[in-house]
Amino acid sequence: xxxxxxxxxxSIMALCMMVxxxxxxxxxxxxxxxxxxxAPAGDxxxxxxxxxxxxxxxxxxxxxxxxxxxxxxxxDGPRDYPRYNFESRVLLWFANQQHLYYGSFVLxxxxxxxxxxxxxxxxxxxxxxxxYDQLAYDFIKISLTAYSLTAILGGILIFTFLTLYPAFxxxxxxxxxxxxxxxxxxxxxxxxxxxxxxxxxxxMKEGFLKWIHLSMSVILNIIGTLLMFLANSWIGFMxxxxxxxxxxxxxxxxxxxxxxxxxxxxxxxxxxxNMAFGGGVVAAxxxxxxxxxxxxxxxxxxxxxxxxxxxxxxAFLIPLPFAGYWLMxxxxxxxxxxxxxxxxxxxxxxxxxxxTMIGILFLSTNYYLWQAMGRMRGAEKYQRYIKYLVFIxxxxxxxxxxxxxxxxxxxxxxxxxxQQHPVLGNYGVMSAxxxxxxVIITTTVLSFVWYMRGNKVSTVSWAKFGNxxxxxxxxxxxxxxxFLAIYGYYIPANVxxxxxxxxxxxxxxxxxxxxxLNSVMMKGAKQLGxxxxxxxSARSQYALIMLATAFTWMMGxxxxxxxxxxxxxxxxxxxxxxxxxxxxxTVGFAANMISFNVLFFWITILFVFWLGSLGxxxxxxxxxxxxxxxxxxxxxxx
Amino acid sequence: MKALMSLGALIGxxxxxxxxxxxxxxVPSTYIRLVEGYMPIQMLLEVACYVIxxxxxxxxxxxxxxxxPRFWQGIGFWVFFLLYLKYRMYPPIPFSVRAMYGTVSxxxxxxxxxxxxxxxxxxxxxxxxxxxxxxGGNRILRYLYLVLLPILIGGFSFNAMMPKSEEPIELRxxxxxxxxxxxxxxxxxxxxTSQNPYRVNPEGKYDQEFSNxxxxxxxxxxxxxxxxxxWDDKNQGYLKYVREGGEIFFQNCxxxxxxxxxxxxxxxxxxxxxxxxxxxxxxxxxxxETFIFWRVSKGGIGLPNEGFPWASVMPPWEQHxxxxxxxxxxxxxxxxxxxxxxxxx
Numbered sequence: 001x002x003x004x005x006x007x008x009x010x011s012i013m014a015l016c017m018m019v020x021x022x023x024x025x026x027x028x029x030x031x032x033x034x035x036x037x038x039a040p041a042g043d044x045x046x047x048x049x050x051x052x053x054x055x056x057x058x059x060x061x062x063x064x065x066x067x068x069x070x071x072x073x074x075x076d077g078p079r080d081y082p083r084y085n086f087e088s089r090v091l092l093w094f095a096n097q098q099h100l101y102y103g104s105f106v107l108x109x110x111x112x113x114x115x116x117x118x119x120x121x122x123x124x125x126x127x128x129x130x131x132y133d134q135l136a137y138d139f140i141k142i143s144l145t146a147y148s149l150t151a152i153l154g155g156i157l158i159f160t161f162l163t164l165y166p167a168f169x170x171x172x173x174x175x176x177x178x179x180x181x182x183x184x185x186x187x188x189x190x191x192x193x194x195x196x197x198x199x200x201x202x203x204m205k206e207g208f209l210k211w212i213h214l215s216m217s218v219i220l221n222i223i224g225t226l227l228m229f230l231a232n233s234w235i236g237f238m239x240x241x242x243x244x245x246x247x248x249x250x251x252x253x254x255x256x257x258x259x260x261x262x263x264x265x266x267x268x269x270x271x272x273x274n275m276a277f278g279g280g281v282v283a284a285x286x287x288x289x290x291x292x293x294x295x296x297x298x299x300x301x302x303x304x305x306x307x308x309x310x311x312x313x314x315a316f317l318i319p320l321p322f323a324g325y326w327l328m329x330x331x332x333x334x335x336x337x338x339x340x341x342x343x344x345x346x347x348x349x350x351x352x353x354x355x356t357m358i359g360i361l362f363l364s365t366n367y368y369l370w371q372a373m374g375r376m377r378g379a380e381k382y383q384r385y386i387k388y389l390v391f392i393x394x395x396x397x398x399x400x401x402x403x404x405x406x407x408x409x410x411x412x413x414x415x416x417x418x419q420q421h422p423v424l425g426n427y428g429v430m431s432a433x434x435x436x437x438x439v440i441i442t443t444t445v446l447s448f449v450w451y452m453r454g455n456k457v458s459t460v461s462w463a464k465f466g467n468x469x470x471x472x473x474x475x476x477x478x479x480x481x482x483f484l485a486i487y488g489y490y491i492p493a494n495v496x497x498x499x500x501x502x503x504x505x506x507x508x509x510x511x512x513x514x515x516x517l518n519s520v521m522m523k524g525a526k527q528l529g530x531x532x533x534x535x536x537s538a539r540s541q542y543a544l545i546m547l548a549t550a551f552t553w554m555m556g557x558x559x560x561x562x563x564x565x566x567x568x569x570x571x572x573x574x575x576x577x578x579x580x581x582x583x584x585x586t587v588g589f590a591a592n593m594i595s596f597n598v599l600f601f602w603i604t605i606l607f608v609f610w611l612g613s614l615g616x617x618x619x620x621x622x623x624x625x626x627x628x629x630x631x632x633x634x635x636x637x638x
Numbered sequence: 639m640k641a642l643m644s645l646g647a648l649i650g651x652x653x654x655x656x657x658x659x660x661x662x663x664x665v666p667s668t669y670i671r672l673v674e675g676y677m678p679i680q681m682l683l684e685v686a687c688y689v690i691x692x693x694x695x696x697x698x699x700x701x702x703x704x705x706x707p708r709f710w711q712g713i714g715f716w717v718f719f720l721l722y723l724k725y726r727m728y729p730p731i732p733f734s735v736r737a738m739y740g741t742v743s744x745x746x747x748x749x750x751x752x753x754x755x756x757x758x759x760x761x762x763x764x765x766x767x768x769x770x771x772x773x774g775g776n777r778i779l780r781y782l783y784l785v786l787l788p789i790l791i792g793g794f795s796f797n798a799m800m801p802k803s804e805e806p807i808e809l810r811x812x813x814x815x816x817x818x819x820x821x822x823x824x825x826x827x828x829x830x831t832s833q834n835p836y837r838v839n840p841e842g843k844y845d846q847e848f849s850n851x852x853x854x855x856x857x858x859x860x861x862x863x864x865x866x867x868x869w870d871d872k873n874q875g876y877l878k879y880v881r882e883g884g885e886i887f888f889q890n891c892x893x894x895x896x897x898x899x900x901x902x903x904x905x906x907x908x909x910x911x912x913x914x915x916x917x918x919x920x921x922x923x924x925x926x927e928t929f930i931f932w933r934v935s936k937g938g939i940g941l942p943n944e945g946f947p948w949a950s951v952m953p954p955w956e957q958h959x960x961x962x963x964x965x966x967x968x969x970x971x972x973x974x975x976x977x978x979x980x981x982x983x
Contacts, residue, residue, distance in 0.1 A: 336830050336926065341815035344924065346944040349809055363745065370753045386753040391689050394746035395682055398739055404920045405812045408732035410805040410910055416729045418901050419812055419911050420918045423727060424735060426678040429920050486679060489919050492850065492978035539752060584944075587809065 015212050015219075017196065055245030058574070060256050064243075068174060068250025071575035072167045080167040081579045088164040089581040090593065095157045097556055097597040098604075101277075102150040103231075104270075104555070105605075107224045108278020109143035110194070112136075112312055114217035121210055133205070135305060139282060140198055145608045147194060151187075165579075168570045175243075175250045175257055176234060183230045186223055193220045228274070229267050236263040239566060240334050241574050248574040261334040265327035272320045273558075277551050279313015284548035285609055287541035290534075299534035306544050307372065313547070314365050318444070318511065321358060321437050322504050329497065331565075335572075342565050343430075344404075349587050350561050352403045355433070357554035359397040362440045364547040366393060369447045371540035377529025379454030392443050392478075400436035404428025426489070434500050435485025438507045442477055445510045449518050456525035466521045470514060477506045552601060556594040564590075640701075646694015653688050657718065660725040667728045681727070688718070708760040712751045719743045734807075810911070813925065814945035822935045822956050822964070829928040834965050834979075836879035837927075846981065849876050849969075854976045868973070876969075883970030886963050890955070899974050909951055916975050923977035930968045930979075934959075 053066045074080035081088065113136040120132030161169040173180060197216045204213035236258075241248070243256030250257070286306030293299045332339030343351055370386050373379035402424050408416065426432060449470070458466065484503050488496040566572050568582040576582075585593070659665030672680055692715065699705055706714070720743070723736050731739075751761040771777040819828045839845035852866040867873065868881035888897070894913040896903040901915035916922050922930055932940075938950030955964060972979055 335818075337815040337818060340813055340929075341944070344813040345811050345815045348811070359742075363749065367749050367753075370749075374755050380754075383754045383757075387693075387750045388689075390746050390750045390753070391686070393749075394742055395685070398742050399682075401738060401742070402735065405810065406732045407734040407807055407809060409807055412730065412732040413911055414907075416732065417912065418915050418918070419810075420915060420920050421731065421735075422674075422729065422918070423672060423677040423681055424731060425918055425920055429924060431919075432678065492846075493924065493980035537755060537758075539758075 012212065015215055017192075055247075055249055055251050057243060057251055057253075057256060058246055059240065059242030059261060062251075062253075062256075064245075064251030064253055066245065066249045067252045068244070068248075069171075071171055071244075071248025071571060074167045074576070074578045076578055076580055081165065083164060087581055088579065092157075092160050092164060093560075093593065094597060094600075095153065095160045097559060098601060099150065099153040099157045100559060101552065101555070101597075101601045102146055102153055103228075104274040104277050105281055106143050106147045106150050107228055108274040109139050109146075109282065110197075110217060110220050110224060111275060112278060112282065112309070113140045113143075114214070114221055115312065116308065117214055117217060121214055131304075135308065137201055138305070140194075140201075142282070142285065142608065142612050144194070144198055145611045146605070147191075149604065149608065151191075165570075168575065168577075171248070171571075171575060172234065172237075175237070178254055179230055179233060179258065183227065186227045186230065190220070190223045190227060193223055225271065228270060229263075230258075232266045232270060233258040233260070233263055235562070236260040236266050238569075238571050239338075239562070241571050244574060246574075248571065262327070262330055265323070265330045269320070269323045269327050272316045272323050273555065275316035276313045276320055277555055279309050279311075279316065280544075280548035280551040281605065282309035283313060283544045285309075287544040288609070290541050291538060296534055301533075303375075303534045303536055306541065310365070310368060310544060310547065313551075314444070317361060317365070318441055319508075321441070325434075325500060325504075338565055338572075341567070342561065346567075346584060347561050347565060348405070349403070350557060350590070352401060353587075353591070354554060354557055354561070355401045355437075357550050357557065358437070359400055359440065360550040361547060361554070362444050363393060363397065364543045364550065366444055366447045368540050368543040368547070369451045371537050371543065373451055373454045374537060374540075375532045375535045376455035377532075378456070379450075382450045382454065389443055389447060393440055396436045396439035396443070398436075399427045399432050400440065402427035402432075429489075431485050431488030431496055431499070434488070434503050435481055438481045438485075438503045439478065441507050442474070442481065442510050445507070445514060446474055449514055452515075452518055453522055453525075455528045455531060456522050457528060458521040458525050460521055460523075463521060466517060470517060473514060474510060477510050480506045549598065549602070552598045553594060556597050557590075560590055560594060643694040643697040643701075646690050646692075647698040648691075648694075649687060650691030650693075650695035653691050654718075657721060657726060661721055667726055672728070684726075685719075685722070688722070692718075707764060708751055708757060709762075709764040712747045712761060716740075716743055716747045808947055808949070810947065810949060811944055812914075813929075814942050816929050816932050817942065820932045820935065822931075823961050825961070827928065827931065829926065829932060832928045832931070834927050834931075834969055835962075836876070836883075836965050836969050838876055838879075840875050842875070846978070849973075850978050852876060853973045853978075860974070860976055879966050880970050880973045883963075883966035883968070884974070886959065886967050887970050890958070891967065894952075899971060911949060913952070916971050916977075919977070922971060922975065922979070925980055927968055927972070927979035930971065931964060934964050934967065 054063050055066045056063055072080070084091075116132050116136040116139065120129045120136065123129040123132060193216065197213070197220055200213060200216070204210060237243075237260055240261040242260040243253050243258075244250055283306045286302045286309055290299055290302035290306060293302060328339065328343065331342060341347055366389065370383070370389075373383060404425060405419060405428070406421060406424075413419070420428070427436075457463075460466065481503050484499050488499050491499075564584050566577075567584065568577050569575065570577045656665060656669070660667055660669075692711075696706060696711060720736070720740050723731055723739055750757075752758040767773075768776050768779050768783065771780045816829050818830070819826050821827075833844050835844075837844055837846060837849045839848035852863055854860045854862050866877060868877040868884065870877075873881075887895075892903055893905050894903045894909070895901055895916065896906060896913075899916040900918075901913045903913065906912045914921050933952075935954065935956040937952040937954035938948060939954055941948045941950060959967070
């Protein structure tokens, strides 16, 4: 009893420490914020005999006292752009991308841990709860090694900035000085919290202590998310500067500098992207372990792990295109040129590649689900209809990837009689593409619904009505999405942009209503057979690996697109890039560079996985504790 | 069900015969016309009909005891789709797009034939039979593949490496990003906020809703709205400006852009690429009016760096037209095509 009370006190103390760590950066930064804002202005005022210079915010259009130096007008030379005999931009690209990959991974995995640990806590089935807990522990173990690598890569990134782009970094750090300090302190808080969370796992695995432990994961994720938001404010500032005047002089309002036009869309897009990416990486890890497994037990465990990671990843992948759409909308609203450069101009071809990758993600997900139906008795009744889903997916995909301006030889151009194909050219515009992607996502939702009811027969009295209703609902959803896609051609562009809202609403209605209805219908359903975890084709695991690889590639691509849309600006319209590399790379070079980054990441993450497996070997009893013996039965896991 | 499947089979056979005729050049591609205004959805519906038809055909043959092996079903459908894109669609689809569609359809066929373990076993059985080579026929086939496959790959490699005399492919940026502002006849116009001074309602105020209500109808015929004929002398304001814009268009632009504004004017085919087709929903319908104003004023020579290879011979019309004339031409182009200029509200 005394021991338990002691543990409780210890746990509460640990939780308080975490909250303290969370608040520490804010408390510590407050005085420095005040000094940062007022001291230079005060000094300036003294020097100029109480005469203060005012500037106009380039974005908010408010007036403020100039407290910063103007953006440096750099010249190509060793002072502003010291270099090796290599393109500095490529080095920075590499360092940045690797840091982002690992950063995304270590921010996403604790969110998964939180969700899975919560599922374990609320699940009544004790065996299943233990398995969830073990899974969450496995996840955090993987992320711990990755966390060190993230920090190392962050250091490399800063050194690369300091040594290759000193003028630019000096300007940026001059403006973001208080934010950077808060960021550093948040990082300390994140590390402290993560270590307490990880090493306190076994000590807090029961009852009230478990809830404390779960609360720690919430704090951990709040810190992680805030960290990411702060980092996003730097890239948001580079794309859509605010809080400075036309010369780039800081006007003393740090919130304006952080809260730029694109900050919030970037935050949302990145948080969803990180989650989907993290899910993909963990699913690929599970797939790799599944393929390498020698026993049925291991296969069952990793099959289940892969499914959970995939489901979590896809749950965040589904809203991702809509978040991306919002981001692009805000980009257009901020600067028309930027929007056209992205979607209709110089970088439009990269968007076609992006569409291809998005399609691959959804196709892989659907394929995995269809394969997963193979491990359920009773799912055969759906398999004969898969060919129609394939057809719908393929049609949506082809529309989605059709370029508006096609790659063609001059001879083909003449034969076609114009720059746009009269039939396929129509698929190249936004209206058709919105229809295409919504059809793909709705079909993915349908695949999920089939999977969820694969081995079950509803026993509710209104089952027949429910099935008909679901059929009609999906039919109407497809009709509405396609109708709106066609209707979009006959209305003004500003109204057409707005049509994406009912299209998205239709897709999300399918997601939420049909999932909810299906869950109600399947409550107490008759099981036709168990889910035979581990009895799934190897093809399904390759689909998971494909999912993760496609996501990694797409992340690299989108990062490149977002960054290169600034064209020859370090900070858009404020600080010009005068290095010899202020040009846009060719599509081929960019694709090769992205592929190299992806390859490097996967090689290093394999190293991280290997390190994780070394740890597991050291504590065989601990790690085996939660692994299911025999074929597992996560009754309501999906 | 049986009757439905038989009907499907009939559609499948008819479709196959039709496509066969097109491949052999017995039936022209235009035998079943692609209806202007409905072409994209018509194509999708046609392919959907074929899928239903082939399902019916497969079902019927199965019932007759003449089932087509899954392997040949998959390969057959893929080949069919490639031929459909090549011979049914007109004007011809560039190879790059056919390659994209071909890859997607190949992936789709793979997903279909391997969706369940049973289907996958059925699909790969003929391949395994040839690899195992238990029968004489399969043994011969295996040797044939052993010889033919390297020759085929060698042929592809040779073809890919062989120097070509045709012009290289260009990734042309059709809509390069415009500048933030443009200076025409000494006055600076901010593209994000400028408005066409002639898009006005009877009170003389800028009113896009009013002008939108008076443009021609989209789709076939492009009919004028009742009481909205710009060539009626009684009409003033917006419609009068459209008429004036039309006169300027037919005096200066239609030689290249065509009297239907579809980029097929008298001189169009002297240029490569041919001039922009304003009736395509991907050109002016996607752009702000100020973008068109900028492009018309500055012409091909004023394209920014990203517009490389600057394949446009359009003159900088600011050297020939006044600002008012340019705005009126832009007004006419939107009126005639039935499109609304893009706005950002």
